[in-house]
Amino acid sequence: MDQYIIHGGTTLRGEVEISGAKNAAVAIIPAALLVKGVCRIENIPQISDTDTLLTILVELGARVSYINKNTIEIDCSNARCQDAPFELMRKIRASYYLIGSMLGRFGSAKTTMPGGCNFGVRPIDQHIKGMRALGADVNVEGGFVYADALDGRLHGSRIYLDKVSVGATMNIMIAAVLAEGRTVIENAAREPHIVDLANFLNSMGADVRGAGTDSIRINGVDELHGGSYSIIPDQIEAGTYMVAAAATGGEVLITNIIPKHLEGISAKLRETGTFIEEYEEAILVRGAEKLRRINLKTMPYPGFPTDMQPQFGVLLCQANGTSVITEGIYDNRFKYVNELRKMGAEIQVDGRVCVIDGGRRLSGAPVHACDLRAGAAMVIAGMIADGTTVIDDVHYIERGYERFVEKLNALGADITVRYDDDDPERIGLYSVS
């Protein structure tokens, strides 16, 4: 399998440009299925999750062409309602957006239950509740989701989410855009990628209002037209480089970002003593001489993001004193702790709480990337450790970070990639170099 070999003890310095937001792109690509016309999408991150979704769209009859490595045109005018490639759907979480987009476009959808990183149970009951409220008959059988609009088209409705869910909010938005009448989503998630999806849909002729608040209103329209849209920068990719700079005691200017989206991350880094300076579209991070211990709890946006929790777990191994992390979103997002222990970290986990006894040097070891963000965290751990760290299962990391190794090495890291050409997890049909 593919591996990263990291020689530790490096300090990151220089400038890094952030790519388009993964969790916006993985909703916008399936949403393009609603559009009869050409969607030109800029700032698409070149990562395996977007490749997988584009491959699925092509199988459904879309025409996808790359204008350059981060700009694509998707034309779903001739897309057909048919079975999508289920083995690809099972690989990723975001395939759940095809329930909304196929229902909206064709009035019918058959998808697999979604895959994605394993943080314990990740139900999609709120997605299903939303589709049912819009008038779809939805059944889950044998690992598949079958959904049919009862009279061929969805109908607007008022939906209160029992749990603040990014995926359910975006999926219902996608489904409701072409529904007849008005939909209101209450207790909606407020992440920047929700606003980005709304802006994408509106630029193609939809009428979505209130995205970014907990009440989103969608007035259904009869059809969407083609257009051009640029995806926002990835706040988690930016946050990962911020932590990497802080953990290695370096100084990195992170460009092409929206500082407002990084407020939770910046605030917690400042508490550790890390120096942060914000500019209009960039942020400078300079590592502290001595990192201070902190406590943090992950929450829905604008709270501290769960997708930054493992990276902070590594950082806090370097801080003097005891830090406590409480995971407020998932049941089981501390699997990376076992890998960190192999490197000498002293961490106790009890359910959703993890207690880090910081200030110990880490030493290189063979470790796994348990999932996407855990993998990124292990890369940071490898860079601060003494000696060599070998990380396997790095296909997880490549699902979400564009040119991660190339960008880190340009900042002074010492990472080599050992590719196994037979690694079945790697796909890249539509990538261009």
Ligand code: EPU
């Ligand atoms: N939940 C339910 N029922 C549902 C949906 C969610 O109980 O129908 C629960 C989940 O089990 C979880 C919580 O609600 O405990 C929040 O889940 P949410 O639906 O917000 O997460 P998601 O849509 O599955 C997206 C991102 C994740 C990110 C979370 C939270 C995508 C493709 N994935 O997942 O991203 O952690 O929101 O911000 O957008 C990552 O990028 O590494 C990643 C895992």
